[in-house]
Amino acid sequence: MRSISLLDHIAEKENFKILHSEVLTGGDINQVYRVKTENRIFVIKTNENQPENWFEAEANGLKLLAKNSNLTIPEVMGFGNFEKKQYLMIDYIPPEKPTQKHWENFAIRLAKMHRVSQPNFGLNHDNFIGSLPQQNNGNLTSSSDFYIQKRILPQLNSAKAKGFTFKHEESFLKQIPRIIPNEKPSLTHGDLWSGNYFFTSHLQTVLIDPAVSFSLREFDLAMLQLFGSPPTYFFETYNEENPLEVEWKERIHLFQLYYLLVHLNLFGSSYYPSCTQIINRY
Numbered sequence: 089m090r091s092i093s094l095l096d097h098i099a100e101k102e103n104f105k106i107l108h109s110e111v112l113t114g115g116d117i118n119q120v121y122r123v124k125t126e127n128r129i130f131v132i133k134t135n136e137n138q139p140e141n142w143f144e145a146e147a148n149g150l151k152l153l154a155k156n157s158n159l160t161i162p163e164v165m166g167f168g169n170f171e172k173k174q175y176l177m178i179d180y181i182p183p184e185k186p187t188q189k190h191w192e193n194f195a196i197r198l199a200k201m202h203r204v205s206q207p208n209f210g211l212n213h214d215n216f217i218g219s220l221p222q223q224n225n226g227n228l229t230s231s232s233d234f235y236i237q238k239r240i241l242p243q244l245n246s247a248k249a250k251g252f253t254f255k256h257e258e259s260f261l262k263q264i265p266r267i268i269p270n271e272k273p274s275l276t277h278g279d280l281w282s283g284n285y286f287f288t289s290h291l292q293t294v295l296i297d298p299a300v301s302f303s304l305r306e307f308d309l310a311m312l313q314l315f316g317s318p319p320t321y322f323f324e325t326y327n328e329e330n331p332l333e334v335e336w337k338e339r340i341h342l343f344q345l346y347y348l349l350v351h352l353n354l355f356g357s358s359y360y361p362s363c364t365q366i367i368n369r370y
Contacts, residue, residue, distance in 0.1 A: 093170075093171075094170050094173050094175060095109055095123065095132065097170045098132060098166075098168075098170070098177060101166070101168070102165065102177065104125040104127070105125060105126055107124045107125060108123075108124040109121050109124070110122050112131070117135065117138070117218065117219050118133040118134060118135045119133070119134045120133050120134075121133075122180055128179070128180075129179075129180040130165060130177050130178065130179065130180055131162070131178050131180045132177050133175065133177075133178075134173050134174065134175045135173065135174050136172045136173040136174070137219075138174065139216075139221075140169075140174075142174055142216065143167040143175065143176035144167060145214075145215040145216055146167075146176055146215075146216075146297070146298070147164045147167050147176060148213070148215070149215060149278075149298035149299065150162065150164050150178070151164060152275070153201070153277065153295055153298060156201065156275055157197065157201035157204070157295075158197050158201075159198065159201060159292075159293050159295050160181065160288060160292040160293060161294070161295055162178040162179045162181055163178065163179040164176070164177075164178055165178060165179060178296075181288050182288060183286045184287050184288050184289055188321070190292075190293065191319055191321065191325075192321065192325045193291045193292070193293065194285070194287070194293040194318075195318075195322045195326040196325060196326075196329050198293075198326060199325075199326045199329035200329065200330070201274075202275065202305040202308070202330055203274070203330060204275035205272050205273050205274060205275070205302065206273055206302050207229065207273075208227050208229055208273065208302070209226075209230075209231065209233075209234035209238070209273045209302055209304075210223075210224035210225060210226050210228060210234065210238060210273075210301055210303075211224035211225070211300065211302060212224075213225065215299060215300065215301070216299060217278065217279060217299040217347075217350050218299075218350055218351075218354050219354065220243075220350060220353060221242075222278070222301070223237075223238045223242055224238065224301045230265075231268050231269065231270050231271055231273075232264045232265040232267075232268040232270075234304070235264060235268050235304065235342075236261055239346045240261070240264075240345065240349070241261075243346065243349035243352075243353060244349065246349075246353045247349060247352050247353055247363075252352065252360055252363075255364075255368070256367050256368050256370060257367060259370055263370045264342075267339065268304070268339070269304075269333040269336075269339075271304060271333065273303060273304075274302065275300070275302055276300065276301060276302070276303040276305060276307055277295055277298045277299070277300065277308055278298055278299030278300050278301055278307065278308070279297060279298060279299040279311065279347075280308045280311045281311050281314060281315050281347075282312075282315055282316045283297075283315075284296050284297045284298070304343070305330075306332075306336060306339060306343045307343045307346065309336070309340070309343070310339075310340045310341075310342075310344045311344070313340060313344070314344050314347055314348075341369075342366070344366070345363060345366045348362045348363050348366070
């Protein structure tokens, strides 16, 4: 009943009448509904166990991507609080089975988005990766400093607080400055696994659930390959549009480490061997 009350509250606040609503599957963190009104269809995400600015951070990320890319980003229709729950309302976009042209168009548009830059790494506010805080604030201009200080160390420290140990952590971190390319910051989605993008009509790719920052673009490319992978020609097309630094394929595991540590902190020890295997290479 509380979920129904929340939907009724949103409908009253946003001045629409709900004709039909249904629960969507696929979210690990949020309860997600598809809501049909007289004029359009929305997706409404709700949560009651996350920080107060949870959906505000997501809304800001979606708006930043929409403003600075020609990928398809759901329009943010509103967000707020009701009783103990937060909600985010975005436009519903129907998915479509991808063709090779979809993948190639996605590669080109992602490559162009990664050309959007700013002087410093990070963002003017912190946000979230999964349900964990993601640190962005600061004036870092070194790619390796950003990788270590804002991405890897916070997750390593969190894992160690849970009792996990990393014998070769120090030697691993010392190697990073010589391995990570000294690229300028790129606008990144930040959590670009297969559940956070899909394809729709007119060869468009839709991005959802971002963890946006101006970061190293190889984070996005690594996450694309962590749980499944786009076809080989996707990366070939990307590289033609926005050439990658040499040996980028050899660095994939370094950028996947961040996401594996996040999963270790969220879901537990099954991800520990993958994390230590990467760290122990160094």
